[in-house]
Amino acid sequence: MSFRTYFDVEGRDRSDLAAQVGAQRRRVADRLKHVRHVVAVMSGKGGVGKSYLTAGLALAAAQRLAGGVGVVDADLRSPTVARLLDAQGSLAVGPDGAHPVTGAGGVRVVSTEFLLDEASPLRWKEPGHERFVWRGALEAGMLREFLSDVSWGTLDLLLIDLPPGADGVVDLVDLVPGLTGALAVTIPTEESGRSVRRALHAAAGAGIRLLGVVENFSGRRCDSCGAVGPLFPGDAGDGLAREFGVPLLGRIPFSGSVLACPDDVVEAVLARLP
Amino acid sequence: MEFAERQEPGDGTFAASFTCPACRRRIALLANPMETQMVRSLGVQIGGKTLDDEPMELVRGAVVGRADAFTSAPGHVRWSAEAAARLERVPSFVRGMVKKIYADYAAERAIAEITPAVMDQARTELGLEGM
Numbered sequence: 001m002s003f004r005t006y007f008d009v010e011g012r013d014r015s016d017l018a019a020q021v022g023a024q025r026r027r028v029a030d031r032l033k034h035v036r037h038v039v040a041v042m043s044g045k046g047g048v049g050k051s052y053l054t055a056g057l058a059l060a061a062a063q064r065l066a067g068g069v070g071v072v073d074a075d076l077r078s079p080t081v082a083r084l085l086d087a088q089g090s091l092a093v094g095p096d097g098a099h100p101v102t103g104a105g106g107v108r109v110v111s112t113e114f115l116l117d118e119a120s121p122l123r124w125k126e127p128g129h130e131r132f133v134w135r136g137a138l139e140a141g142m143l144r145e146f147l148s149d150v151s152w153g154t155l156d157l158l159l160i161d162l163p164p165g166a167d168g169v170v171d172l173v174d175l176v177p178g179l180t181g182a183l184a185v186t187i188p189t190e191e192s193g194r195s196v197r198r199a200l201h202a203a204a205g206a207g208i209r210l211l212g213v214v215e216n217f218s219g220r221r222c223d224s225c226g227a228v229g230p231l232f233p234g235d236a237g238d239g240l241a242r243e244f245g246v247p248l249l250g251r252i253p254f255s256g257s258v259l260a261c262p263d264d265v266v267e268a269v270l271a272r273l274p
Numbered sequence: 275m276e277f278a279e280r281q282e283p284g285d286g287t288f289a290a291s292f293t294c295p296a297c298r299r300r301i302a303l304l305a306n307p308m309e310t311q312m313v314r315s316l317g318v319q320i321g322g323k324t325l326d327d328e329p330m331e332l333v334r335g336a337v338v339g340r341a342d343a344f345t346s347a348p349g350h351v352r353w354s355a356e357a358a359a360r361l362e363r364v365p366s367f368v369r370g371m372v373k374k375i376y377a378d379y380a381a382e383r384a385i386a387e388i389t390p391a392v393m394d395q396a397r398t399e400l401g402l403e404g405m
Contacts, residue, residue, distance in 0.1 A: 014277040020318040027327075090340075094347030097329045115339035123338040130308055137315035141332045144317070149329040 027148040028175055031097075035155045036067065037273050039211065040172055040182040044199035045192045046164035049216040050185045051075065053252070054161040055084035056261030057269060062105040064270065067156030070100060072146050073111030074172070075163040076139055077122045082111035090114060097151035108155070110146045144175055157273075166202040173206050180273060181209035183249070186236045187217045193236030200244050211249070211272040213241045214265060218251035228253045247272070275301065280321045282359055286310060290320050319362075328353055335359075346386035351377050354389045361393075375402065 032038060041054045054071060058081075062069040073081045082088070087103030091114055100108035112122055124131065124138055152158065162168040173179050182203045186196040196213075203210060215237025219228040231254055241248035249272070250265030275292035278300065282288055286307035293300050303320075305313070313320060317332045328334070334344060335355030346352050353361070357376075364372050379396040380388050397403055 012276070014322040015318075015320050016322060017316075017318045017320075020323060021316070024317060090342050090345045091330070092345045092347045093329050093352050094350045098344070099347060112337075112339075115333070115337055115343040117340050120339075124336050125338055133308065134311045134315040137312070138332070138336055141315060141317045142337075145330050145333050149327075149331075149333075 024144060024148065025175070028144060029178070031148050031150070031152060032158070032176065032178065035070070035152060035158045037156065037180040038158045038160065038176055038178065039180050039269075039273070040160045040162055040169050040208075041185065042162045042169045042182050042199050042203065043164055043185040044166050044195035044197070045186070048185050048187045048192060048196075049252075050164070051080040051084060051161050053185050053214060053216060053261060054159050055081050057266060058085065058107045058157075058159050059105045060261045060263070060266040061157050061159075061270065062107050064266070065156035067154055068106070068108065070108040070152050070155045070158045071103075071110075072143075072158065072160045073109065073113065074143055074146070074160050074168065076112045076142060078163065079111045079113040079116075081161045082109050082113040085109055087111070088114075091150075094151070097149050100150050100152065108152065110150050112142075140171060140175075143172070147175060166199040169199065169203045169208060170206045173208055179208060181211040183211045183269060184213045184240065185216055186213060186240060188215055188232045188234040188236050190234050190236060193234065193239055196236065196240060197243070200240060204244065210244055210246045211269065212247040213237050213244075214249050214269075215251045217254045219253040221253040221255040223256050277321045280319070281363065282310075284359075288313070288320070328358065331355075331358070349381075351380040351385065352387050354387055356390050357388045357393055360390055372402075375400070 041050055043050045058069050058071050071081055071085065073079045075081070082101070082103065085103035085107050087101040087107070087109040089101045091098040091101065091110070098110070100110050101114060103109045116122060124135065160172060162172065169182050184196055184200055186192045200210060217231055218237065220231040221228050237248050237251060247268065249268040250262060252262060252265060276295055278291045278293045280288070280290045288305040288310040290303045291300050292303070330344070344352070361369065361373055376388055376393055376396055379400065380392060385392055
């Protein structure tokens, strides 16, 4: 018996999967060429308030940047940022793509929040078995379509709220080679610092520009008198900033008041954009 | 061998046939649900894309979600994933024309989304049996 390989067979490869994948990537690049800065907000650890920071930063930036601000909620399985920005509704599909939902402050948002029933997890259609094999590819495809198939229009800043973990930002830069940079969020504790360090190493290893570190839950602010008292031990934000040679862009104390990103943090982040 | 035809019978599997341009011998490629899903997850199509991409094609076809997650912008007719899959089964040399017929039919009746039911309705009303 003799076998012929793919390259022995004559005729045009009509599937040309490489070209199809290349076309997908070009659509992302074409869509984002009208976006001035694309910034990933990441953390190796969950529960550090990354989505709160993303939402607060988007709101504050929208007041300062006339060209518009958008947010991609890349935390596909646990979407939060849309609700924080009071963005609700359906995605209207037109010939130019799906229209993002406009939230507070005119921030344009795309999130799985708009696709899922209340309290339903992100689920995929058949087959239901062995889903771990293909789930990663589907989630990557979903994020790609959130970037390429949404009519973002012209934006000064597009924030991408990544899920916890070290790999998300590396996958993202495959999709968005022109990524402006990444912002890391930690809480003061040593455990958080260790986890976020992995994400920063992953980002640096992928050649991603590190914009800086924000330390969240850095003490607790009294809603009455404004005094800041202790909350978590440690100074992970400062340590990470020194280790990676990037600025500590701010320390944000926990506060029970409305969603807001302190002015000094907003100004420090925007100052890091080229 | 040249790609000839692609079929997705709706049971999660995938079939494609290839023809030898010299002797016309045909061979088939059969993929089980797992293999089919792997390819589909990449948003690519064996045999190549013959129709323009619909916005959010992968998401709309793959996510189990709210019925009203997507709406049509004014004047735009969108294709459901099931209808798009059915259109893919139309022979490629007439597929573009058939797509336009259904799209015009929907637009004239202010139908926001083309589904298999809309396609059946159009076939009956327009006398398009076989399309």
